[in-house]
Amino acid sequence: MxxxxxxxxxxxxxxxxxxxxxxxxxxxxxxxxxxxxxxxxxxxxxxxxxxxxxxxxxxxxxxxxxxxxxxxxxxxxxxxxxxxxxxxxxxxxxxxxxxxxxxxxxxxxxxxxxxxxxxxxxxxxxxxxxxxxxxRKDYTDRRRRQSQGIVKAKAEGKFRGRQADTDMHERIRKLRDAGMSYSDIHQLTGVARTTISRVIKLHG
Incomplete structure (x- = not known):
């Protein structure tokens, strides 16, 4: 049913x-x-x-x-x-x-x-x-094309460098807001505890 x-x-x-x-x-x-x-x-x-x-x-x-x-x-x-x-x-x-x-x-x-x-x-x-x-294949293909674009941009002097991983920061914040410990967040995301602590302090 x-x-x-x-x-x-x-x-x-x-x-x-x-x-x-x-x-x-x-x-x-x-x-x-x-x-x-x-x-x-x-x-x-x-x-x-x-x-x-x-x-x-x-x-x-x-x-x-x-x-x-x-x-x-x-x-x-x-x-x-x-x-x-x-x-x-x-x-x-x-x-x-x-x-x-x-x-x-x-x-x-x-x-x-x-x-x-x-x-x-x-x-x-x-x-x-x-x-x-x-x-998944579509995702990896798109990532590969992005990487190729970065290589080309670097060669042309147009690449601005790596920006902050705002998506990961937001994910960590949401998991912390959900009551998860640093250890739980580390296991779920693979992000180092020092980074987790820094992100949480950064976002209050």
Whole structure:
């Protein structure tokens, strides 16, 4: 039995509109005659596993609840190891992932017999893995092109140097605000404790 539907919206930076796809998700929900029980919205990199709103959604969800996203890359641009961790966490909670760009997942909203449900779960799992791998490749390709652009800019004397990692600073602040210790933040982000302390002091 399908229970609640939770929508997850993500953008990589503060300059991007994380709520851009909200109307599309609402239209999809209307077509399928389902109600979105909650919205989880954040500006975090899809290549990072430590996303507070996504983790909060997963913690709140119960078996057969639906995690609704616009595209699989909104859920993951993770490397293989981190995607396995996230995928296992989602499966262990019995959460069904439904993505607008993954038509096979749409059937998971409907209640069916046990055989059909298991078959669709298996098919959807394979398709999710494939699209997650494609999203990761797109991410690494884009990063490579950026690196090539920096090399060219340096050669032309136009490169300004490395700027502060504002995304990481914001992530550390959010994790600290959520009550996590320095050790917990270190384990989740891999950032040195001295850096964590400096960032937290910098942002008050």
């Amino acid at each position: 399908t229970n609640r539907v939770y929508a997850y919206l993500r953008a990589s930076t503060k300059e991007q509109d994380a709520e851009r796809a909200k109307d599309e998700l609402l239209s999809f929900a209307s077509d399928k005659r389902i109600t979105i029980a909650g919205w989880f919205i954040e500006n975090e990199s899809g290549a990072c596993l430590t996303r507070p709103e996504l983790i909060r959604l997963i913690d709140l969800a119960q078996p057969n609840d639906v995690l609704l996203v616009e595209q699989v890359d909104r859920l993951s641009r993770l490397n293989g190891e981190d995607w396995d961790k996230l995928s296992c966490l989602i499966k262990s909670k019995g959460i069904r992932v439904v993505a607008l760009d993954l038509p096979t997942s749409h059937m998971l909203i409907q209640n069916g017999d046990e055989f059909t449900t298991r078959m669709m779960d298996a098919l959807n799992g394979m398709m999710l893995d494939m699209l997650a791998a494609i999203a």
